[in-house]
Amino acid sequence: MNNTEIVKQSLKRRYAKEKRFQLYGKLAVLTGFVFLALLLLDIVTKAIPAFETTEVQLTIPLDRNSLEIAEDATLDEETLRAINYGGLIKKSLRNMFPEVRKRKDKKELYSLASSGAEFDLRDKIIANPELIGGEPLTLWLKADDDIDTYYKLQKVTSRISEKQIAFVQTLQDNGQIRTSFNTTFFTASDSREPEQAGIRGALLGSFWTLLVTLLLSMPVGIAAAVYLEEFAPKNRFTDFIEININNLAAVPSIVFGLLGLAVFINFFGLPRSAPLVGGLVLSLMTLPTIIISSRAALKSVPPSIKEAALGLGASHMQTVFHHVLPLAMPGILTGAIIGMAQALGETAPLLMIGMVAFIVDVPGGMLDSATVLPVQIYLWSDSPERAFTALTAATILVLLGFLVVMNAIAIYLRKHFERRW
Amino acid sequence: MPEDAVNKTPDAMTDFEKIEGTIGENLIHNPKFSTRNVDVFYDEKQAIFNASLDIGHNEVIALIGPSGCGKSTYLRSLNRMNDTIPSCRVTGDLTLDGENIYSKKMDPVLLRARVGMVFQKPNPFPKSIYDNVAYGPRLHGLARNNAEMDEIVITSLQRAGLYEEVKDRLNEPGTGLSGGQQQRLCIARTIAVSPEVILMDEPASALDPIATAIIEELIDELRENYTIAIVTHSMQQAARVSQRTAYFHLGKLVEVGETNQIFTNPRHELTENYITGKFG
Numbered sequence: 001m002n003n004t005e006i007v008k009q010s011l012k013r014r015y016a017k018e019k020r021f022q023l024y025g026k027l028a029v030l031t032g033f034v035f036l037a038l039l040l041l042d043i044v045t046k047a048i049p050a051f052e053t054t055e056v057q058l059t060i061p062l063d064r065n066s067l068e069i070a071e072d073a074t075l076d077e078e079t080l081r082a083i084n085y086g087g088l089i090k091k092s093l094r095n096m097f098p099e100v101r102k103r104k105d106k107k108e109l110y111s112l113a114s115s116g117a118e119f120d121l122r123d124k125i126i127a128n129p130e131l132i133g134g135e136p137l138t139l140w141l142k143a144d145d146d147i148d149t150y151y152k153l154q155k156v157t158s159r160i161s162e163k164q165i166a167f168v169q170t171l172q173d174n175g176q177i178r179t180s181f182n183t184t185f186f187t188a189s190d191s192r193e194p195e196q197a198g199i200r201g202a203l204l205g206s207f208w209t210l211l212v213t214l215l216l217s218m219p220v221g222i223a224a225a226v227y228l229e230e231f232a233p234k235n236r237f238t239d240f241i242e243i244n245i246n247n248l249a250a251v252p253s254i255v256f257g258l259l260g261l262a263v264f265i266n267f268f269g270l271p272r273s274a275p276l277v278g279g280l281v282l283s284l285m286t287l288p289t290i291i292i293s294s295r296a297a298l299k300s301v302p303p304s305i306k307e308a309a310l311g312l313g314a315s316h317m318q319t320v321f322h323h324v325l326p327l328a329m330p331g332i333l334t335g336a337i338i339g340m341a342q343a344l345g346e347t348a349p350l351l352m353i354g355m356v357a358f359i360v361d362v363p364g365g366m367l368d369s370a371t372v373l374p375v376q377i378y379l380w381s382d383s384p385e386r387a388f389t390a391l392t393a394a395t396i397l398v399l400l401g402f403l404v405v406m407n408a409i410a411i412y413l414r415k416h417f418e419r420r421w
Numbered sequence: 422m423p424e425d426a427v428n429k430t431p432d433a434m435t436d437f438e439k440i441e442g443t444i445g446e447n448l449i450h451n452p453k454f455s456t457r458n459v460d461v462f463y464d465e466k467q468a469i470f471n472a473s474l475d476i477g478h479n480e481v482i483a484l485i486g487p488s489g490c491g492k493s494t495y496l497r498s499l500n501r502m503n504d505t506i507p508s509c510r511v512t513g514d515l516t517l518d519g520e521n522i523y524s525k526k527m528d529p530v531l532l533r534a535r536v537g538m539v540f541q542k543p544n545p546f547p548k549s550i551y552d553n554v555a556y557g558p559r560l561h562g563l564a565r566n567n568a569e570m571d572e573i574v575i576t577s578l579q580r581a582g583l584y585e586e587v588k589d590r591l592n593e594p595g596t597g598l599s600g601g602q603q604q605r606l607c608i609a610r611t612i613a614v615s616p617e618v619i620l621m622d623e624p625a626s627a628l629d630p631i632a633t634a635i636i637e638e639l640i641d642e643l644r645e646n647y648t649i650a651i652v653t654h655s656m657q658q659a660a661r662v663s664q665r666t667a668y669f670h671l672g673k674l675v676e677v678g679e680t681n682q683i684f685t686n687p688r689h690e691l692t693e694n695y696i697t698g699k700f701g
Contacts, residue, residue, distance in 0.1 A: 234507060304544035308607070310505060312557040312614060313534035322556075323546060 043400075046393035053182040053195060054148040055140035056112055056171060058092040060121065062137050066091070075129045083125070085118035089141070096176070097167065108163045112171075114142040116196040140178065145194040145387040152179060157386060185394060189360050190376065194387030197380075199395050201362045205275055205355070205370030206344060206402075212279020212366055213286055213343050218336050220283075221290030225332070228291070229298040230320045249288035256285045257352030265353060272354035273369040281353060282343040289342065293335025297328040330417040337410040341403050347374040373399045436691060437671050444688050445678040447667070449475045453618060453648045454499060459513035461494050461503070468494045472513075472674040474667055476618075481640060481649045483659035483680065486669035487695065492652045495669065496620050499650065500536035501529045517618070534561055537616035541623040543603035545595035545610070550587050553595040553606055554578060557614035573613055581609035582639050601632025608639065612647070619643065621651040625658065637662050656696055660684050668692045 064071055067083050090110050094100065100109050120141055131137055143151065146159040151168060171177040188198030232238045260281035264270045270277050301324045309319040350356065355371050356379065363370035371379070373395060380392040452475035461469035469491045476482050484492040494503070501522060503509040515522040522532060534557075545553050554574045557563075564570035574591070578584035583605040587598070595606050604624060611619055621640070625633040640649060640662045653659050659666055659680065666683040668676045668691075676689045687693040 302544075304540060304542055305546065307502065307505070307538075307540060308544045308546065308610075309556075311500070311502065311533055311538035311540070312560065312610065313530050314556075314560055315530050318560065327547065 043393050043396050046390055047397045048390075049149075049152045050185060050387075050390035050394035051182050052152060052179045053184065054143040054151045054177065054179050056143045056147075057138060057140050057176040057178075058089060058113070059095070060088050060092050060137045060139070062132055062134055064133055067132065069132070075132060077126060080126050080129060081122070083122070085121045085125075089113050089118055089121065097170070105163060108161055109167060111144050112147055112164065112167055114144050114195045115193060116191075117141040140180070142184075142195050143177070145385055148195055149387050151177060159386065185391070189362050190358060190371070190379070191360065194383075194385050194391055197388075197391060199373065199376060199398060201359060202371050202373045202376035202395070203398075204363050205278075205359075206372040208275035208363060208366045208370065209278040209282060209350075209355075209372055210340060210344055212276055213282040214340060216279065216283040217286040217290055217339065221287050221336070221339075222294055222332060224287075225291045225294030225298060226320060226325065229295045230324065231316070245288050245291055249292060252348075253285050253346055254348040254352060256281050257349030259284065260349060260353045271367055271369070273357050273359065273371070274367050275355075275363060275370050275372075276366040277353050278350050278355050278370075278372065279366065281349045282346060285346065285349060286339040286343050289339040290332075290336050293338070294328070294332040297331025297335065298324060300331065301327045330414045333413045333417070334410045337406055337413070341406045341410075344402060344406070345374055345399065347378055350375050351378075373402075437673075439691060440670060440673040440675050440689075443473065443674045444676045445683075446665075447474050447674065447677040449477050451478070452476055453478045453518065454650075455514070455516045455519075456499075457514040459495070459498065459511065459515060461491070461498055462510045462512075463506070464508045468672050469498075470671075470673045472669075474674060474677060476648060476650055477665075478648055479644055479646075480665060481644050481651060481663045483663035483666045484650065484652045484669060485654075485656060485659050485666060485695070486675075488654075490669040491672040492667075492669045493622055495674075496622055496650060496652050497538075499618075499620055500533050500538055502533075502538065504529055534614055535616055536618045536620060537611035537614065539604070539607050539611055539619060539621045539624045541626055543600055543607055543627065545598070545603050545606050547594060547596050549592045550578075550595045550598070550606060551591040554609050554613045557610060561614060563614065577609040577613040578606075580612055580643070581605045582635060583609055599632070601628045601635060604628060604632070604636060605639065608636075608643075612643070616647065618648045618650070621649065623652050623654060626654060633658070656684070668695065670695070 064073075066088070069075075069079060069083070073079055093109050093112060094106070097109055100106055121139075124137075124139065125131065142148075146157070147164065147168060149155070149157065150160045150165070156165065168177060184196060185198045187200055188196060189201030191197040228238065228242065260277055264277045264280055265272055270280075305323050305327065306319055309323050310316075314322065350372060356375050357369060357371065358379070359369050359371050361368065377392055377395050377399065380388045380395065454474075454476035456475070457473045459469055459472045459474075460467060472491075472495060474495075484496060486492050497503045498511045498515065499522070503511060511523060517532070517536065520527060546556065548556070551574055554577050555564075555570055558570060558573050564573055575584060578587065583602060586602060587593075587606075595603065598606060604627075608619075608624075625636045628636065637658060640651065643649060651659075651662065663680045666678065666680045667674060668683065668687075668689070670691050676683065676687065676692045678688075683692065684696055687696060
């Protein structure tokens, strides 16, 4: 047997091996893709109802008698605020269903409208005081979350009674119930009532937290990476630092939360639940990521460019700042953005520093109490009301959207600033 | 290679022992560069053994020898480029116009402005052709205004023989040029800071014969104004461009002499073996 035949025999085996390997690869990719698709499908189908809200059409009498305002009273804000709007809504519901007499039935009737509907009505009247004394006002007000869930999903749950189903049926027959786009989801903060809950507070909380993280971890991380990579002497001490930075990147994030609690809140006395503290903690967590990726980017700049600059009489610092850093910038930015995306999705350390509190106000700065998107998801996923399921999924979608945008920016920056040499 | 000497393989050992000192005219009168008893170490490993060599004004000296013989290391110790390698240590007396290169008083930044370097692989900055040439003058503040800078850039490109080819696209990236053009751009960049000496580390090894011929012609012209030390693997090139030639072997400077003499009548057995192609 000569060599050609030996090679020929082994060829078949070699090709088969290659084919098998490719098949494994394809299977792995396919599995990943299927799981991703299932996850997305699940979230999207659950999230869609959250973007719609059910409204009930009510006719509110606006004569001064019904509003219990004296004929000669001036319509200043105080007077308008004192009006019993809840009573008006109940009265309007009673007018729509005059046959309801029993106290218990009335209670079920009243629960058609959201407990927040009276505030919407109040805001409307305060904004338009000229309506008072005129024709009865016909307007759409939010339905209660149980009615909302039932009407949108057409599913009977234990939270809705036979009577209420009959009421909804009547409303539907009269065209007095409808769904519309849920703006509350984007304009309101957290609430105990799902139909009044929104992500504005969490969104702004995330914004302030990430702003602190960005302002701290980017400059510190890049400066540390440049110093360690380009200037620091290579000795045991710098090796020790490098090992520790790598270890820090692998520390579970909740440990950073405990550190933040002990140092920033207990020792330095910074406020609890504040985006400032959240940002500080997330900076600690993001720094190793940024330092490691920046050092890799700096290392990948060809030494020939450095030599060219040094050979022309540029100082070490000029070489780094004129040539090395600009060439490494796309890599550094990519690393930083991926670090920021990690910080955006982080929950555990923020639980430790109190950003898990129930906060209804929209934070106006870094020292106000706030929560962030992933923590909001965690909070809502824990709530018993069925409507929160949809809100949770919708918030996940929003968070995923931001993550995708951030990663897309990272890819764009890499492609755009990449220079060839 | 010095480690061969340590490992004591029979052949290398005999070769290493054969070189007892430098043969030929390694020292000259009134040199530009003067180096005496130069030893270069990378950590414990010695790369250059006791090399003494003078380089004269306005001459082209070729440093030849087999791979790993220390010729590039020697060249890089002339403008302290070896400082960038932390493990590298240079001892001996190296002077430029009588000033000690390695003394505390000598600023490596100033030294490199006086002793320019062209590298083996063309390494233009990923910037425009204009900015590539203007970078050095800008660093050192050699031009007072834009007109002066334009003047410096254009003259440098002209002297590097590149201006005619690129005059319409000075704002295009230097990395878009061909290999030979890139190397001439690097030479233009080096002469833009008006150095006194140009060190060339195999400047044509990555180029085709035509580009090589252009570079060689250029070196010949540059000799009028500069002192040039060139490391090359091509003996024809050494013969064409240089007046003197130094042969390195295993970290030792074996023989120095007039280029003609080295190539026609080498005195050392190892030099003869190398130029006749018995090894290398």
